[in-house]
Every structure is written in structure tokens, then in C-alpha cells.
Amino acid sequence: MGRLTETAAADSGASAAHSAGPPPTPLPLSSTSSECAATMASSEEDSTNGGASEAGEEREATSKRRRLGLLATTWLIFYNIAMTAGWLVLAIAIIRFYMEKGTHRGLYKSIQKTLKFFQTFALLEIVHCLIGIVPTSVLVAGVQVSSRIFMVWLVTHSIKPIQNEESVVLFLVAWTVTEITRYSFYTFNLLNHLPYFIKWARYNFFIILYPVGVAGELLTIYAALPYVKKSGMFSLRLPNKYNVSFDYYYFLLITMASYIPLFPQLYFHMLRQRRKVLHGEVIVEKDD
Numbered sequence: 001m002g003r004l005t006e007t008a009a010a011d012s013g014a015s016a017a018h019s020a021g022p023p024p025t026p027l028p029l030s031s032t033s034s035e036c037a038a039t040m041a042s043s044e045e046d047s048t049n050g051g052a053s054e055a056g057e058e059r060e061a062t063s064k065r066r067r068l069g070l071l072a073t074t075w076l077i078f079y080n081i082a083m084t085a086g087w088l089v090l091a092i093a094i095i096r097f098y099m100e101k102g103t104h105r106g107l108y109k110s111i112q113k114t115l116k117f118f119q120t121f122a123l124l125e126i127v128h129c130l131i132g133i134v135p136t137s138v139l140v141a142g143v144q145v146s147s148r149i150f151m152v153w154l155v156t157h158s159i160k161p162i163q164n165e166e167s168v169v170l171f172l173v174a175w176t177v178t179e180i181t182r183y184s185f186y187t188f189n190l191l192n193h194l195p196y197f198i199k200w201a202r203y204n205f206f207i208i209l210y211p212v213g214v215a216g217e218l219l220t221i222y223a224a225l226p227y228v229k230k231s232g233m234f235s236l237r238l239p240n241k242y243n244v245s246f247d248y249y250y251f252l253l254i255t256m257a258s259y260i261p262l263f264p265q266l267y268f269h270m271l272r273q274r275r276k277v278l279h280g281e282v283i284v285e286k287d288d
């Protein structure tokens with residue numbers, strides 16, 4: 001797979017573009033996501049810019065909403081509120097479990113239904129990109145969501161003996177904090193009332209949480225390997241009527257290896273988003 005995104009950041013041009021009014025943002029929502037070649041300008045400048053910046057932001061937000069359409073905006077607000085609530089419920093359940101039991105053993109079992117429901121619901125994020133109501137690249141969202149779905153259903157749900165591993169707690173906590181921040185960011189952003197600390201959290205927490213979450217995922221898959229090898233689960237041995245063989249053990253090894261090229265791309269994508277949103281850089285992104 002080639003690079004997920006390519007970025008040309010123009011630091012100096014950004015502030016000039018902003019002081020002249022709303023930046024020349026094309027219509028990321030009107031182009032198809034597979035094209036996903038969009039020039040995106042920042043939605044906020046340094047707070048030092050004061051009223052002019054706020055007026056520019058207001059105009060940009062209004063024109064963005066108009067482009068998005070009432071139906072899509074209403075749906076996204078509903079979706080983001082539901083997801084924020086879902087991950088909040090999960091956070092409360094995790095904290096309560098620890099306070100009552102004082103151990104992580106049994107935690108996964110007690111929260112698994114909520115986790116499975118809301119993480120599976122997140123498949124809609126790929127649909128949002130495909131139909132063009134959010135400007136995220138299908139590829140970026142696809143890798144992010146599918147790796148989570150894979151972890152939930154094909155690893156943690158399917159391989160019961162690993163459910164009490166500490167590494168499961170690691171990715172659970174990283175995902176939960178990330179998603180509460182991310183979905184509340186989208187919600188407030190759509191409502192045009194985004195508190196700065198949520199924006200700050202959205203584009204800073206991931207710096208630590210992404211590596212923590214990925215470490216948790218990789219350690220969990222690693223812990224699953226002996227069970228998969230012993231049980232031969234999800235594997236197809238020859239001879240069989242289809243004349244194909246599949247070994248889930250090697251599939252897991254390949255999946256672990258695929259984090260090496262894929263994770264840095266997601267991480268650098270987020271670093272670019274951070275520069276765009278928090279520091280006002282103009283970013284040109286395109287899919288391969």
C-alpha cells in the first residue's frame with residue numbers, strides 16, 4: 001500500500017489567507033471521498049487574532065453547514081451525540097468496575113456488550129466518508145475502523161483466554177478517552193460552540209493515546225498467538241473441498257507486521273491535522 005496521505009503545508013501563507021477573510025476552502029463535502037483531494041484551511045487561528053478571526057470562523061462555519069445540508073448535519077449531530085454518550089457509558093462502567101472490584105479481571109466481560117455495539121456502530125464512519133458527508137479519507141477511516149473491529153470481534157471476543165490480559169485494559173482506556181474527546185469535538189464543532197479545551201484535547205491527547213492504544217492492541221494479539229496456534233481456530237487445512245488453506249496464526253502475524261507501515265501514516269495524519277487546526281497551517285491532502 002502506498003502512502004495514505006500526502007501533505008504540503010504552507011505555514012506562511014496561512015495567516016495571510018486568514019487575515020483576508022475566510023480561507024479559499026474548496027468543497028470537501030461535495031467531492032467524492034475517493035478523490036479526496038482537498039485544500040483545507042484552518043478553522044481557527046491563534047487566539048491573538050481576536051474579532052476578525054472569530055468573524056472569519058463564523059462565516060466559514062456557516063458556509064460549511066450550508067454545503068453540508070440540513071439532513072446530513074442533523075444526522076451527524078445525532079450520530080456524534082450517540083457515540084459520545086456510548087463511550088461515556090463505557091468510561092463510567094470501567095471506572096465503576098475498578099472501584100468495586102479493585103482488579104481488571106472480569107472487566108472486559110462486564111463491558112463487552114457496550115464496547116461491541118458502539119465500536120461496530122462506528123462502521124458508519126466509513127459510510128460517511130464514502131457518501132462524502134465528512135471530508136476524511138476513506139482509506140484513513142477504513143484502516144482506523146477496520147483495525148478496531150478486527151480487535152473487538154476477531155481477537156478479543158473470539159479468544160476468551162486473553163480477555164483478562166492487562167493489554168486489553170490498555171487499548172480499552174486509550175480508545176475510550178480518545179472517542180469521548182473526538183465525538184464531543186465533532187458535536188460541538190457542528191453546533192458551532194467548540195470549547196477550546198475540547199479542541200486542544202482532540203489534537204493533543206492522541207500523541208500519547210495512539211501509541212498506548214496500538215501497544216495494547218499488539219500485546220493482545222501477541223498474547224493470543226499461542227491459543228490460536230493450539231486451537232487452529234479460523235483456519236482451513238488441506239485437503240478440503242475448496243482446495244485452499246488459511247492459517248489464522250500467520251494471518252495474525254501478518255496483521256501485527258502491517259502496523260509497522262500503517263500506524264505511522266495514521267499518526268502523521270493526525271499530526272498534520274493538529275498543525276492545521278491548532279496552528280492554522282494550510283494543508284493539501286490527497287489519497288493515493
Ligand SMILES: CCCCCCCCCCCCC/C=C/C(=O)SCCNC(=O)CCNC(=O)[C@H](O)C(C)(C)COP(=O)(O)OP(=O)(O)OC[C@H]1O[C@@H](n2cnc3c(N)ncnc32)[C@H](O)[C@@H]1OP(=O)(O)O
Nearest residue numbers: 134136141144147150174178186206209210213262263273
Ligand atoms: C482486517 C484487519 C485489518 C488490520 C489492519 C491493521 C493495521 C492497523 C494499523 C493502525 C492501527 C490503529 C489502531 C487504532 C488505535 C487507536 O485508536 S488507539 C487510541 C488513540 N487513537 C486516536 O487518537 C485515533 C486518532 N484517529 C482518528 O481520530 C480518526 O480515526 C481519523 C480517521 C484518523 C481522523 O482523521 P480525520 O477525520 O481526518 O481527522 P479530524 O481532524 O478529526 O476530522 C477531519 C474533518 O472531518 C470532520 N469529521 C470527521 N468525522 C466527523 C464526524 N463524525 N462528524 C462531523 N465531522 C466529522 C472534522 O470535523 C474535520 O472537518 P474540517 O474541520 O472541515 O476539516
